[in-house]
Amino acid sequence: MAWRKSVNIVMLSLTGACALVTVSVLILILGYLAWHGASAVNWDFFTKLPKPVGDLGGGMANAIVGSGKLLLIASLIGMPIGVMAAVYLAEFGGKTFPFIVRYTTDLLNGVPSIVIGIFAYAVFVIPMKHFSTLAGGFALGIMMIPIAVRSTEEFLRAVPTNLREGAMALGASKWKTIATVIVPAAFQGILTGLLLDLARVAGETAPLLFTAFSNRFWSPGWNQPIASLPVMIFTYAISPYDDWHRQAWAAGLVLLGLVLVINIVSRYVMARRAAFLRG
């Protein structure tokens, strides 16, 4: 019995150690990034263009704007498709077709991001014969669809049935019920879901490498190669220059800060909402 009890204690403490290690990795990442990044983030980082190799200083203003532009296109592609498809799945839909759509969406979610990049390359870059903001935004947009569908459908389904029935009983047609009752009721949830989705693709690098490519200058319009924060982190991190490494840390801190803040805020909102719905 003593043997079994000691095995019990040893193994249970080991599982605790596993949990501790896993969580401390997160703290390590945050700490290290904050320590290295904070000393490198300055005003220039947000306002200046990258300097040529050898010149110290400079910033990543073009990459910050670039990421914003890419995410804008991605949202314009991914969000409408995702939300509308989710409305179809949650409110209309029969049996077989929604099953196929859901299955395909999950499949699309599992496709490695680099493969999505190849797809965007084939659809945009080959016909246009050059890298462009559009191609990069398209790749990110495709990546947004699966999560937009899944989270939106979940929130639409969470709307209580009596709201639906109430609207129908007042004589509203189905689409009126959806547009004026169901979607507004689920709106906050849908929005946080989309925000999380955006945070996820904001850090994507692989699909941008050969679609949006990169650019050391401003990229006017939507039809030229464009810089983005993740790609800049990649190129700067694998470069041999110390000053570039410093800037990579700064960019990493800004990107991670953005992603984590969005995650924490939206998860908090979602948790409160779930508690509210439970009553």
Next chain:
Amino acid sequence: MDRAAPIRSGPRTFLRRLMEGDQIAHLITLIFAASILLITTMLVYQLWVGSTDARHKFGWHFFFTSTWDPVAGDFGALPFIYGTLVTSALALLIAVPLGLGAAIFLAELAPRSISDGLAFLIDLLAAVPSVIYGLLGIFIVVPLMRLYIAPFLKATLGFLPLFQGPCYGVGMLTAGIVLAVMVVPFIVSVSREVLLSVPADQREAAMGLGATRWEATWKVVVPFARTGIFGSVFLALARALGETMAVTMVIGNDPKIAASLFAPGYSIAAVIANEFSEATGNLYVHSLVELGLVLFLLTFILNGLARILILATEQKGMAKA
């Protein structure tokens, strides 16, 4: 039940039903839903068509030869497939015990509020962009590897060919470690859910028969949740296989097959990331796209299996609950 009868009698034509709005809304949302199918089909089609030349020229040989010579136009995928499989296997070797242990702690031992808090932190870990894992990999794991881990492994396990030869810091083992950190959150959060869905009476029965807490967990709860845990492992494997940036930054990018885990290697995703934008000539591009196709098929199969396994366990839990 039909809606209120139309005021004017007569057959409700298609046009009329369309005018009432519901049908339009149905149709529009249907089109959006169908566009997802269209996009996915196009994706598969492009991968298939884009790799025609390579498929015709090399056939199955593509997977079994290891020359990668863009100048001579001779392409074999073996080193990349090897690198992808080895790094993913290493990642699982580290991540599965660690993740399962953490999941058991969170699901079986920790009070619910602490468990939820820690699970939240671990979920945040999954939200960290992969390029940031790569950045930390280059500047933390690579030096640690060169200065401490590799000398230690050589001293203790150096008689194995796996741990021989020079270590430059970058290499298979480094990539495996970084990947392990990246996939742990997936194993933890899915396994935790699955373990929590195991009915309480299973635990109670085991403890009632005199089992210790650990015995109840390891001999009753974990076997009950086995298929779901396998599902989470497949999910993690699919992630690891397709992971691009972090691996590209620490694997060393050298298309060779070496016995040593310290040696630099290359993975499918990494070679696409590095060479695609610079590839010249159809055959070169087509070979890279074929690698993409391989990656797609691998993750497709693994994700499908993972979903079935997770679903099976949760339904089993519900049926017995």
